[in-house]
Every structure is written in structure tokens, then in C-alpha cells.
Amino acid sequence: ILNVEQSPQSLHVQEGDSTNFTCSFPSSNFYALHWYRWETAKSPEALFVMTLNGDEKKKGRISATLNTKEGYSYLYIKGSQPEDSATYLCASGPGSARQLTFGSGTQLTVLP
């Protein structure tokens, strides 16, 4: 995998459902994996920065896991709420490139 890829591109769930999405990234020369939440008309906001293989981080109802050997990370949202509606971006880097490489995002819509 040369680029950072996210799936699905978009997702609609009902309020209260749990959901998850995937980020795939190059496993060679790994430095860090970032997750951001981007709400419309607002700045992207950092959720997690993960560096260790097998790491799992949690913030409220949102959690993320990291597998650096196979090059993927999962983001989980438990009991989705309408305010979780946003685009979720993952990014790999910066490392020696001193820049982040972003995926195209997963657009989540939580229906009340």
C-alpha cells in the first residue's frame, strides 16, 4: 500500500448503533497514525495519535486500534449520536518526510 486509504467513503447509521471504519497505510517506515474528526465549517480536530503496534486508545465512546505490522487502524464509535456526524480522517507520518499523508476520509452521518 503506497497511499493512505480509508473505507468506507461514507456511512449512514441510526442513532444508538455502533460503527467502525478502517484506515490502511504503508507499514514500512512507519512513524505515527493520526485520526481527526472534521465537522462541517470547523477545523479538523485531533482524536488520537498512535505510535505503538497493538496500541488501543479511547476517548469517551470513540476508540481506535493500531496494527503497524500489517498497516491498518480501526476507529470504533459506540452508541453513535447525531453529534458524531462528521468526516473522520486518518493520516500517516510525519517522520522524516516532516508531513502527514491523509486518506480521503469516511463521512459519517448519524440519523436521529
Next chain:
Amino acid sequence: SAVISQKPSRDICQRGTSLTIQCQVDSQVTMMFWYRQQPGQSLTLIATANQGSEATYESGFVIDKFPISRPNLTFSTLTVSNMSPEDSSIYLCSVMEGGTEAFFGQGTRLTVV
């Protein structure tokens, strides 16, 4: 954390004109990054702006089209020149603190008609 004020938040521009986007950071930072997100695409790095030197552009982006200024350690501008409908995108400025977490401006949603 860094707080970045970016403006304008949105604009609709005629083709052939230019738009300058401004970003003000509440602290001094060495590097500022300018990104573009075209519809359905990834956030793509346009260039890295360093104070006191020319910006470093990524492949596919040139200074004549996207001139950047970085007059001090808290401010930068990106100009989108001679615009065409293909320049319709969200433009974001960003800084990284501690080489890890990135902070972003609110974005500029540009529509070229």
C-alpha cells in the same frame, strides 16, 4: 495546542481572478502547511511555508499558481492565482506541534464559477 484563525471561510470567485487566504497562529511556529481537498479526494499538501525562505512545493504545485508568503512566525498567506473551476476546493492551513499532532485552520471553501 495552537489556535489558527483562517479567512475567508468561503468565497465564490470568477474564473481568471485570484484569491488570497490568510492564516494567523496564536504562537510562533517554524513551519506552516497548506493543504487542498478537492471534492471526494484526500487532503493533499500544496506546500510547506518557512519563515525567511521560499516555500517548498509538492509535486504538481507551482509557485506561479500558488504563491505563498510567510512574513513572520505567526502568519502566512496562500494565493490561488488565475483561478479555474478545477481550483474549487477546501483549502486548509496547518501547523504541527512537537512533530506529532496537527492543528488546522477552519478552512476556506472556494467555488470558482
